[in-house]
Each structure stands twice: as structure tokens, then as C-alpha cells.
Amino acid sequence: MALQSLDIIRRSATTLPEPEIRSGTGDVTVAKLIDTTKCIGCKACQVACMEWNDLRDEIGTNVGAYQNPPDLSASSWTLMRFAEVENTKGDLEWLIRKDGCMHCQDPGCLKACPAPGAIVQYANGIVDFHEENCIGCGYCIAGCPFDIPRISKKDHKAYKCTLCSDRVAVGLEPACIKACPTGALVFGTKEDMKLHAADRIEDLKSRGFENAGLYDPAGVSGTHVMYVLHHADTPHIYNGLPGKPHISNTVQLWKGITKPLALAAMALAALTGFFHYIRVGPNETDEGDEARAADEMAKTLNSPEKRP
Amino acid sequence: MTDSTRITDAPGHSTGEAGQGSPRRRDTILRYTTSDRTNHWLTAIAFVCAGLSGLAMFHPAVFWLSGLFGGGPWTRILHPYIGLFMVVAFALLAVRFWSHNFLQPADWKWLRQIRDVVNNREDRLPEVGRYNAGQKLLYWVIVVCLAGLLLTGIVIWRAYFSDYFSIRVVRLAALLHAFCAFVLITSIIVHIYSAIWVKGSVHAMTRGTVTPGWAWKHHRAWFREMIHAANSRSRPD
Numbered sequence: 001m002a003l004q005s006l007d008i009i010r011r012s013a014t015t016l017p018e019p020e021i022r023s024g025t026g027d028v029t030v031a032k033l034i035d036t037t038k039c040i041g042c043k044a045c046q047v048a049c050m051e052w053n054d055l056r057d058e059i060g061t062n063v064g065a066y067q068n069p070p071d072l073s074a075s076s077w078t079l080m081r082f083a084e085v086e087n088t089k090g091d092l093e094w095l096i097r098k099d100g101c102m103h104c105q106d107p108g109c110l111k112a113c114p115a116p117g118a119i120v121q122y123a124n125g126i127v128d129f130h131e132e133n134c135i136g137c138g139y140c141i142a143g144c145p146f147d148i149p150r151i152s153k154k155d156h157k158a159y160k161c162t163l164c165s166d167r168v169a170v171g172l173e174p175a176c177i178k179a180c181p182t183g184a185l186v187f188g189t190k191e192d193m194k195l196h197a198a199d200r201i202e203d204l205k206s207r208g209f210e211n212a213g214l215y216d217p218a219g220v221s222g223t224h225v226m227y228v229l230h231h232a233d234t235p236h237i238y239n240g241l242p243g244k245p246h247i248s249n250t251v252q253l254w255k256g257i258t259k260p261l262a263l264a265a266m267a268l269a270a271l272t273g274f275f276h277y278i279r280v281g282p283n284e285t286d287e288g289d290e291a292r293a294a295d296e297m298a299k300t301l302n303s304p305e306k307r308p
Numbered sequence: 309m310t311d312s313t314r315i316t317d318a319p320g321h322s323t324g325e326a327g328q329g330s331p332r333r334r335d336t337i338l339r340y341t342t343s344d345r346t347n348h349w350l351t352a353i354a355f356v357c358a359g360l361s362g363l364a365m366f367h368p369a370v371f372w373l374s375g376l377f378g379g380g381p382w383t384r385i386l387h388p389y390i391g392l393f394m395v396v397a398f399a400l401l402a403v404r405f406w407s408h409n410f411l412q413p414a415d416w417k418w419l420r421q422i423r424d425v426v427n428n429r430e431d432r433l434p435e436v437g438r439y440n441a442g443q444k445l446l447y448w449v450i451v452v453c454l455a456g457l458l459l460t461g462i463v464i465w466r467a468y469f470s471d472y473f474s475i476r477v478v479r480l481a482a483l484l485h486a487f488c489a490f491v492l493i494t495s496i497i498v499h500i501y502s503a504i505w506v507k508g509s510v511h512a513m514t515r516g517t518v519t520p521g522w523a524w525k526h527h528r529a530w531f532r533e534m535i536h537a538a539n540s541r542s543r544p545d
Contacts, residue, residue, distance in 0.1 A: 013368035114365040115380050135380035137365060138466030142479045151466055156381070250479040254486060259367050262490045269494050273501030276426065283428045283526075284507045290521030293531065297335070297520055300535045301542070 007169075010121040012113035022123065029125035030168060031190040032177065033197055034098050035228040036238065037204060037212070038184035041066060041080050041096040048179030049078045052164065072099060074152035077161040078176060081239035095230075097238040098176070098185070101148045101161035103127045103224035108247040109160075111255050112143025118158075125190065125224040126165045131157040143255070145220060145245035163224065193226060200228050219246030336517035337534050345516055347401045354394035355496060361387040362489055388465050395458050402451060408438045409448070415441035430525060438530040442502070449495045456488035 008018050050056065057075040062068065066082045078100035085093045107127045110119040118133035119140060129140075129149070136156035140149040149158045164174035172178075177187040186196060197214045204212035213232025216222050227241070235241040340348070361383045364374035374383040414434040418425070418441040424432045425442070439447070463473050463481035470478055503509040508522040523531035 013371060015368055114368070114371070116368055116371055133380070135365075135374075135384040136466070137384045138464075138470055139482065141466075141470070142464075142475065142482055147475065156467060248476075248479050250476075250483050254479070254483040259486075260369075262486070263367050263369065266490070266494055266497060269497040270501075273497065273505070276501070277505060280427060282505055282507050283430070285519060285521045285525050287521075289525045290519060293520035293524035294335075296524065296532075297535050300532075301539050303539075 007123050008120045009123050010107075010110060011117045012110045012119040013116040027123050029123075029190045030163075030188065030224060031125070031193040032103075032163065032174060032225045033186045033188075033193040033228065034225065035184045035186070035197075035200055036095065036097055037200070037209070037228060037230050038182045039080075039096045039098065040182055040184075041082060041094075042181060043068075043080050044179040044181060045098055045176035045185060046076070046078055046080060048175040049161070050076070052167070052175035053077065053162070072148065072150055072160075074150040074154070074157075074159040077101070077159065083237060083239045085237045093230075095238050097227070097241060099148075099239070101127065101163070101225065102146050102220070102245075103161075103163055104145070105221035105223065106247065108143035108145050108220070108251060109140035109149055109158075110143070111247060112139040112251055114139055122165065124168065126163045126168065127224075128162050128165045129158055129160060131155075131159070134158050143247065143251050145242060145247060190222075190224065197226065197228050204228075204230060215241070217242075217245050219244050335520050337520060337523050337531070338516055339512045339518045339523075340516045342516065344401075344404060345513060347397060347404065348513055351394060351397040351401050354390055354397055358387060358390040358394050359489070359493055359496075361390060363493075366486060366489070385467075388461060391457060391461055395454050398450065398454055402447070405439075405447065409444045411441065411444050412437075415444060418442075419445075435528040436526065436530070437533075438527060440527070442498075446495055446499055450492065453488045453492040453495070456484060457492070460485040460488065 006019055006022050011018060055075045057069055057073055060069050063070050069076050072079050078098060081097045081099045083095040085095055087093050103126055107121060110121060113119045114137060115133050115135045117130055119129055121127050134157045136151060138151050140158050149160045151158050167174055173187040177185045201212045209230040211231050211233040213229060215227035215229055215232060215235060229235060231237060235243050360373045361377050363370045364383050374380045377383040377386050417434050421433055460481040462469050463478055464470060464485055508518055512518045
């Protein structure tokens with residue numbers, strides 16, 4: 001995506017704020033709502049994604065399940081994950097979850113990225129990778145709480161769902177939304193999507209899904225891709241959707257205040273050395289030392305050595 | 309190694325270099341052989357390159373250092389190979405200096421008197437062998453840090469190895485890699501400053517020799533070993 005700097009609110013590996021002239025002019029964030037209760041697993045969204053983004057993953061092998069490809073990849077940015085779960089009544093539930101980037105309000109990938117501007121967040125909430133700035137280190141993978149980014153084996157750049165930032169920027173809905181035949185995927189402002197989800201959840205509860213709920217995890221300050229789940233109390237049954245996702249403490253420690261402190265400590269070590277030299281001065285050997293050494297050498301060399 | 313215990317005449321081992329402008333020919337003691345010095349500086353150059361490329365990926369304030377290596381992707385590509393080279397070069401150096409770096413009781417006394425050390429009051433310190441306690445500690449810090457950097461570096465080497473490790477291990481490795489690098493770089497800053505501070509040290513590692521006065525003042529026990537060894541060699545039975 002081209003750099004639209006006035007709409008970018010955060011860039012990876014930068015220490016100063018982004019241009020803020022547009023902030024406060026009625027920021028509206030967007031969201032994709034994935035209603036797992038309406039999804040039939042047709043994979044139209046997967047096809048639309050590869051069509052719009054011009055991606056062709058390698059033809060893999062059938063692993064004996066509907067899930068195909070088996071995992072997200074640098075060329076497969078979204079994926080229907082199929083889970084067969086036995087519920088407490090002993091009935092089988094076929095849970096299908098469209099997986100892909102969650103577009104966290106507090107993105108772990110962006111926090112971990114060491115390359116300035118390789119990961120950005122737009123004012124509308126979309127988290128996007130700018131591959132021209134990507135150095136291919138894979139730190140975004142370590143930073144992500146949802147295991148989403150993939151490094152391409154072809155070009156060693158990181159890829160993931162862009163939430164069709166190019167389409168959204170010109171007022172279109174993401175390609176996957178356009179393709180969904182059941183209305184399981186909807187797109188709009190985050191507020192509208194929450195209201196829509198509330199209606200859906202009320203309906204689900206009235207039909208016996210008392211734990212139906214919205215997945216908009218607070219641990220990452222909410223996401224711009226949200227799920228309506230029939231079993232919001234147990235998100236992990238949807239093929240390992242994390243219950244309380246947050247940027248890992250290890251990543252926080254690695255990328256937090258420790259880094260500027262470490263840099264400062266190294267600079268301080270060098271400065272301490274410099275001022276030690278200025279205040280205490282060098283440790284030099286003088287003629288006296290040489291004379292005493294010569295003395296000792298003369299004594300030793302002229303004395304009979306005790307041989308073992 | 310007989311080479312490193314020989315007391316030679318005049319630095320440079322040639323007639324032209326040493327005598328010119330100097331009032332008298334001076335005895336010098338060989339501290340580092342040609343191979344020692346080559347090995348040290350290969351390690352040092354690798355350290356500087358690995359350190360600068362690593363710092364570029366460590367904090368955005370110094371990302372510009374990646375320009376020295378041909379940009380961000382090149383920095384990411386080269387850094388692990390430079391690191392591997394440094395580990396190999398240091399491993400050889402570590403074997404060379406291994407036996408000189410065990411800490412003795414006197415070393416702890418030396419460390420307790422660190423105020424005398426930094427204030428140039430060497431006469432109050434216990435006699436020092438080939439290496440003082442600070443140098444020995446540095447040796448072990450480098451051994452531990454490089455081992456840590458190697459192991460964690462393999463885990464976060466995305467192009468080849470990261471896919472074999474769980475995400476928790478990768479995260480922990482990234483953190484530890486940065487920590488080991490921080491300790492190592494800070495220690496090497498102290499090492500470099502010490503070489504500038506104690507005059508004659510840079511000469512020892514660039515030209516190989518020290519003056520007897522230098523050895524007597526800074527490494528007296530080693531100085532005595534050297535002259536005794538020279539004495540016994542000069543008296544063949």
C-alpha cells in the first residue's frame with residue numbers, strides 16, 4: 001500500500017508521534033464482524049481474498065479434513081478453520097472460524113517490528129504491513145498473540161490480511177465481505193458492528209445459546225476483526241482461538257522500557273570511560289618502572305636458576 | 309608455546325624499526341604472538357560488525373546503522389553469519405587463553421580493591437599474573453554471552469531455524485539474545501576503554517610486545533615468570 005501518512009496513526013520502530021493534524025476530526029474506526037453462527041464453511045471468502053489480492057498458494061495435499069490449505073501462509077491470508085467438537089450434551093458441533101489478522105487496536109506485531117514503517121496502523125484501525133520496509137526478521141511473528149504473520153520463503157517478507165485497506169480507503173468493503181453468501185461476514189464502523197453483533201447475540205440467546213457473545217478481546221485493546229461466537233465462554237474450542245489474548249510479557253519486556261534503558265546504559269559506559277580518562281587519567285609506565293624492571297631482570301638473569 | 313615466553317630484543321624484531329630515535333635499545337617482552345593478534349583482531353572486527361548490525365535491529369534510534377550493511381534486509385541477512393564468524397573466532401581465542409583465565413584467591417582481593425584499580429593505585433594491589441581479575445572476568449563474561457548469543461541466535465534465525473521452535477521459545481530467545489548482547493557490548497566498552505586507559509596495552513595487541521616496565525607494573529607475577537623462563541632457557545645444561 002502506498003504511504004498515506006496523514007491517515008497513519010502508528011508506525012513500527014519510530015520514536016516520535018505520526019502527523020496528527022487530522023486527529024480529533026471525527027475518527028471513525030472500522031471493523032469486520034465474523035458471525036461464526038452463520039458461517040457454512042463455503043470458503044468463498046478465501047477465494048475472494050486470493051482473487052482480490054492476486055495470491056496463489058501452492059497446491060497442497062488433502063489432510064483428510066475440509067480445512068484447506070492446512071494453515072495460513074504468506075499467500076493464504078485467510079482460512080476457514082474447521083473444528084469438530086462434542087458438546088456437553090454429547091452432540092457434535094461443527095465449528096467453523098474464518099481465521100486471519102485480527103487487526104488489534106494494540107498490535108503486538110507493530111510493537112515487535114524493528115524496521116521503521118514496515119508495520120503501520122491507520123486511523124480507521126487497520127493494521128497493515130508495508131513490505132517495502134520489511135527486513136524479514138520475523139519479529140512480528142513473535143509479537144503476534146494470534147499466530148498470524150507469515151514470512152514468505154520466496155522473498156523473506158512478512159504478509160498477512162490487509163483488511164483490504166486499499167478497498168476500504170476508497171469506500172469499498174473488503175473482498176471477503178463482498179463474497180460471503182450467508183451474511184456471516186459484515187463490515188462497517190466498529191460501533192455499528194457492535195450493535196449488529198448485539199442483535200445477533202440476543203437472537204442466539206433466545207434460541208438456547210446462553211453463552212453466545214462477542215469476541216473483541218480487551219487484552220489487545222479490542223480488535224477490528226470481531227467474532228460472534230455461540231460459545232463465547234470457551235473461545236479455544238474454535239480451533240484454539242485464545243481466551244485472553246494480550247501481547248506476551250516476554251515481548252513487552254523485550255520491546256518495552258528495557259530497550260531505551262539498555263541503550264542509555266551502553267552510552268553511559270562509554271561516557272564513564274571518557275570522564276575517567278579526563279578526571280583520573282591514563283595509567284602509564286614511567287622510567288622508574290622500567291628501571292625497577294631492569295634491576296629485577298639483571299638480578300634474575302645473573303643468578304643461578306634453581307632447576308627442578 | 310616457546311614463542312610467547314621469549315624475551316626479545318627490540319620491538320619489531322628488525323634492526324631498522326626499533327633503534328631509530330630511541331636513545332638505547334630496549335628489552336621487550338613478547339605478550340601476543342602473531343597468531344594471537346590475528347585471532348584477536350578477527351574476533352574484534354566480527355564483534356564490531358555483529359554489534360553494529362545487531363544494534364540496528366535493537367532500537368529504532370540506531371536503525372540508521374543498517375545503512376552500513378547495505379540496508380535493513382542486508383543487515384538481517386548478514387548479522388547471523390557475522391555472529392557465527394565471531395563465535396568461531398572467539399572459540400579459537402578462548403582455547404588460546406583458557407589456562408590463563410582461572411580466577412585465583414588473589415583475584416578476589418584485587419576485585420575488592422577496585423577503588424585502587426580505577427584510581428591508578430596499582431602499588432596497593434596484589435601481584436597480577438598474565439591477566440588481572442578484571443580481564444579474567446571479561447573472558448568468562450564473553451564465554452557465557454557468546455554461548456547465549458549463539459543458542460538464542462539460532463532460535464531467532466527465521467530463515468532457517470525459527471519454524472522448528474514454539475512461539476514461547478522464540479520470544480524468550482529474542483529477549484535473552486538482546487540481554488546477552490547488552491551485557492557483551494557493555495563489557496567490551498569497558499574492555500576497549502581499559503586498553504586506552506592502561507598505556508602500552510594497545511601496543512601489546514597490535515605489535516605483540518610490552519616493555520619490561522609495563523609487565524613489571526601491571527602483571528608482576530607474569531613478568532617474573534617470563535624472566536625466570538628466559539633465564540632457564542639461557543642456561544642449557
